[in-house]
């Protein structure tokens with residue numbers, strides 16, 4: 657297993673709010689074609705409302721691939737980061753296509769930060 661893409665956690669920085677804001681722009685560019693963050697609003701992809709803490713492939717109103725349905729883990733910041741870097745590595749056989757992966761660790765951190773701040777509220 658290769659860990660070279662894993663970024664250290666910069667989550668304790670005071671600039672977190674700014675990171676979430678620029679994360680929204682990155683999210684708009686990279687994810688919003690297929691996803692919303694609104695509960696119940698599924699597009700080509702399932703909605704990402706409260707995605708951190710949600711079981712993978714668990715929305716009842718969305719038709720997941722068998723691979724996603726049976727992934728058997730709960731989304732957290734780490735596996736979400738790995739998934740948007742390289743979905744094939746985290747859920748082989750997934751149906752999130754066409755999606756090329758996001759190579760920049762910094763951009764991924766910002767998107768995950770945006771998803772956490774925009775849709776948290778457990």
Ligand code: HEC
Pocket residue numbers: 683686687688689690691700701702704707711712713714715719720721722723724725731736739740749750751752753754755758767
């Ligand atoms: C081309 C459309 C498309 C793009 C772009 C895309 N996704 Fe997806 N996404 C999908 C589809 C389709 C699925 C369902 C995959 C499956 O069932 O295997 C999915 C599934 C997911 C899941 C699993 C959700 C769950 O309920 O378990 C997450 C998390 C996710 N995407 C995050 C992202 C993020 C973050 C981005 C941007 C960096 C992104 N996606 C970009 C189409 C897309």
